[in-house]
Amino acid sequence: MDRGASVCIVGGGPAGMMAGLLLARAGVPVTVLEKHADFLRDFRGDTIHPSTLDLMDELGLGEAFRALPQQRVETLSGVVAGRAFRIADFRHLPSRNRFIAMMPQWDFLDFLARQADKSNFCLQMRTESLSLVEEAGRIVGVRARGPDGETEIRADLVLCADGRHSAMRAQAGFRPQAFGAPMDVLWFRLSRRASDADATAGRFGRGRILVTIDRGEHWQCAYVVPKGGDARLRAGGLPAFRARVADLAPLLADRVGEIASWDDVKVLTVTVDRLERWHRPGLLCIGDAAHAMSPIGGVGINLAIQDAVAAANLLADPLRRGTLTEADLARVQRRRMLPVRLTQGLQRLVQNRVIARVLDETGAPLRPPLALRLLDALPPLQRLPACIVGLGFRPEHVRTEPQAAAP
Ligand SMILES: Cc1cc2nc3c(=O)[nH]c(=O)nc-3n(C[C@H](O)[C@H](O)[C@H](O)COP(=O)(O)OP(=O)(O)OC[C@H]3O[C@@H](n4cnc5c(N)ncnc54)[C@H](O)[C@@H]3O)c2cc1C
Structure with a gap:
């Protein structure tokens, strides 16, 4: 069945939902597929x-x-040998909003879905894109399976926003260049009490790193292990793991027992990769599908959203006029490639110079590095990491005007 949408977006993550909202607002009929x-x-x-x-x-x-319910994070700290060093201060950003808002991602995505202009925006949940439809070398839509069975959705543009394991980019013949990462991350939650004084922080000890993120009623914890180190940690047993967590975050020693089994601990395989080419006639990759980011700095969502804004800014007009060419798609990649390269370059520097060294269990006892001591001692320096994390390189702004759908 032909739904006649001008843009079919595969993936309802931050990139896909933001691109859908903006294009629909700019008068482009959009169908977002979320599996x-x-x-x-x-x-x-x-x-x-x-x-x-x-x-x-x-x-x-x-x-x-x-x-919407949310918490505000205004500063970030690093804790080494039990002493806290402030490393980022968002309170001086050249921005209207000088903090990171912490909100469950599903609340944010639901919010975007509610706010989208329904006359142009169709969100199909439980609908998985199975394959690309190609005619004469151009992508003209996707085949998808939804609650009512299989369907073909034709579109002037297929926007692949289907994340780091994007099946659509693989079908398009794209293979990302992988840059490797020295670590994986274990995720788990521990309860947070109103009396807890600690703030969101990265805690460093020889051979281990723990990031504790204040999520109001709980601490979201990220325990960093050397690549493939998860199996070794599990082999050491849960009590040993709990003790390692308590050692890094004494505040949590009285509740590490809440990690009742390894089922409570999820593994994130850290990937850093990037496509050399993000587009083909009729198809463009954005967000993690174009570039999976390291968790360092927690900027993957930001980059995904910025791609979506750039895509809407550059493509809404040609889409509305029916003049979209591959050169328009190339313009989106050209605009976003520099911020992606710079961010991944910095992340890889931190991964190799800091994370890999801290995770090396054979090293000498950890001492606060000069950079950390300088950041803490000179507060104006804390604005730089805040800018990189909070705004990123080349922040995008909405350039499109609200429009009715094209007749
Ligand atoms: C454990 C973890 C923690 C993270 N923490 C942070 C953080 O604190 N801060 C931060 O900025 N970033 C973080 N990231 C990275 C961040 O989640 C991603 O960079 C961001 O979500 C990318 O957005 P996206 O829209 O490109 O892709 P995704 O968020 O991956 O969304 C892709 C969507 O596509 C859907 N999909 C996939 N295939 C299909 C298909 N064939 N058909 C239909 N739908 C499909 C998926 O279900 C998914 O909803 C984290 C990532 C992980 C895994």
């Missing part, structure tokens, strides 16, 4: 960055967004 029944997912980042908060204001959605 899951809802947005509820294992933790995959609850951070809404200042740049995204500014976008909400630009779209006139700021007030509605602020009414």
